Amino acid sequence: MPRALSTLTLSDARRMLEAGEAKAAGLGIPYNIAVVDAGGALIAFxxxxxxxEGSIDLAIGxxxxxxxxxxxxEYLAELAQPGxxxxxxxxxxxxxxVIFGGGVPVMIDDQIVGAVGASAGSVEQDIAVAEAAAAAISSIQHREGGQR
Known part of the structure; x- marks a missing residue:
């Protein structure tokens, strides 16, 4: 029996970009924001x-x-430290x-359907922009637990 694959749509990605851009505007920093689908392919940027310019590839990565x-x-960065x-x-x-904060898997109904990446500010700011974008459509589980 074939499995159905759930993935982000272009409409989802546009909503996410809008939310991420709003967060970036609140920080006063121009951002690069990338959204990929369930297969990791770029949907929107x-x-x-x-x-x-140097943050373009970082956001996508x-x-x-x-x-x-x-x-x-962010979690992968912790796991990638020496030792x-x-x-x-x-x-x-x-x-x-790319193993520093600002990349977040996107979940809907406990299924990962894509991811978002943000780059241009500090690591903490990148995380905040990516989480704002993901929260626009997602049941994201934040750093405190769950899917890290």
Whole structure:
């Protein structure tokens, strides 16, 4: 029996970008925000006027990393420290893994349907923008527990 795959839609991604951009505006920082689907493919991307060029690939990389590992990039960063269980993970997947905060898996009805990545501010600000974007459509489980 075939399984149904749930994934984010372009409409979902647009709502997420809008929410992330609003959070970024509140911080006073122009942001790069990326949304990927359940397979990790880019659905939508926003680069606010003046957002750092170097953060384009980071936002996309954070979103893809959060999706392929189904964990926040903040949590992966903890696991990737010297002596931690996933030390070296940043060099996996052709070196395309981004392991600092700002990538968040997106869940609907306890199923991961994609992810969002944000980059341009501090790690804490990136996390806040990504979480705001995910919360626009998601049943996101924050850092305090659950899906990290």
């Amino acid at each position: 926003a680069r606010q006027d003046g957002a750092l 954070k979103a893809k990393t959060a999706r392929i590992f189904d964990k926040t990039t 931690a269980p996933l030390f070296g993970i940043g060099q996996s997947n052709g070196g395309h893994v």
